[in-house]
Amino acid sequence: MQDTYDDIKQGEKGAWLSIGAYIFLSAIKLIIGYLTGSEALSADGLNNSTDIIASIAVLIGLKISRKPPDKNHRYGHYRAETVAALIASFIMFAVGIQVLYQTVMKFRAPTIESPDIIAAWTALFCAIAIYFVYLYNIRLAKKINSHAMMAAAQDNRSDALVSMGAFVGIIGSQFGLPWLDPVTALIVGIIICKTAWDIFRDCSHALTDGFDxxxxxxxxxxxxxxxxxxxxxxxxxxxxxxxxxxxxxxxxxxxxxxxxxxxxxxxxxxxxxxxxxxxxxxxxxxxxxxxx
Missing domain, CATH: 3.30.70.1350 (Cation efflux protein, cytoplasmic domain)
Structure with missing residues (x-):
């Protein structure tokens, strides 16, 4: 029992790492995205800003799951972390839909300007940074067998891919293809929704006593x-x-x-x-x- 509690406590370190990374990266993306007029980078920053809330939900779930059994929870509170991961998937769904909606609206009134090249290098830097966070959290999730940390790691990986996609889109727009940037933002929204669905499916399967x-x-x-x-x-x-x-x-x-x-x-x-x-x-x- 003590080993289980210790594993969950290790998971909290990963949640804190994600929270800190997302606060830093979302601020950079939103500011640079606004200043350079990059739709893809702004969409990515919006995603990261809500990832902060999702990571906090994961952290709360991990803390609750460490509570010892009581008269109403004879098996303990371990499922709290799975519930937290489920909540995180709902938040990601909402963000993905919002990004898709905003991008479609932009297509109806497209711009001919390309974002400044600094937006591309910002996206690349953020992709590398969050990928290292992913590597840490995925190892931790496998080590402690945590649904919540696995959801956090999948979110980290998704964000790394999204930022890399934003980098490609912005670079492409520098070569006379400004529409490629909002197209990348559209892909961002799809990836967010797909990741949210994967997390929701795994969590709902576990909460309904599903087993491989x-x-x-x-x-x-x-x-x-x-x-x-x-x-x-x-x-x-x-x-x-x-x-x-x-x-x-x-x-x-x-x-x-x-x-x-x-x-x-x-x-x-x-x-x-x-x-x-x-x-x-x-x-x-x-x-x-x-x-x-």
Missing amino acids: HEELQTIKQTVSDTPGVEKIIDIKARIHGNNKLVDVTIAVDHQLNVGESHDISEQIEKRIAELHSISYVHIHIEPFLASS
Whole structure:
């Protein structure tokens, strides 16, 4: 349990890193985008400004998930981080739609001026900076198995791609293609919405107790291969924050005593922990008869 809390606390460092990076980068993009008249850079800056709110939501979710179990939450508060990631996806959806709307309006009254070249170098600098934030957060997300940090990392990666796209669009506009800049802004909006959808899909799957079928079959095989297990009557699993919970009903020789049956249960728990890094396993034992 303490290891889980420690992992979540590490995740908070990644959330703080994202918040600081987005505050800095959104300010640069919005200011330079306004001064140079770059639609793509301004759209990217608007995206980053709302990413601040999304990152704060992730941070709050991580802090809540560290709260110990209480009388109303016997399993703890781990799902708070998944809820936070879900909220972050809604915020990203809203921003993506707004960017798409504003860009379409710009197409109806296009400008013939190209943004200043400084907008391009600003976009490139921001792309590199947020990509390093992505590398840090994706490693952290995998290490602590956190939905919230994985959502934050996906957002970081999306922002890096968006900024790189803005760089390409602005450079292109310098060669007599000013329409390429708002086109890039349109792509920005699409990427934001796509990233939001991916996060929403993963979070809603976890919150509705969805679990990967192939992974469950692998766990089932581990249980089946455990000495003493005669039959697997039922097995299911679900995601609870950064934890995986497995419930198994097995049949063992009806002539075994309580102690021997308990030893089989402990062996199953040990094998699942070693092979699948899952420490939350609930095992129910029933007697196995030849006729069953």
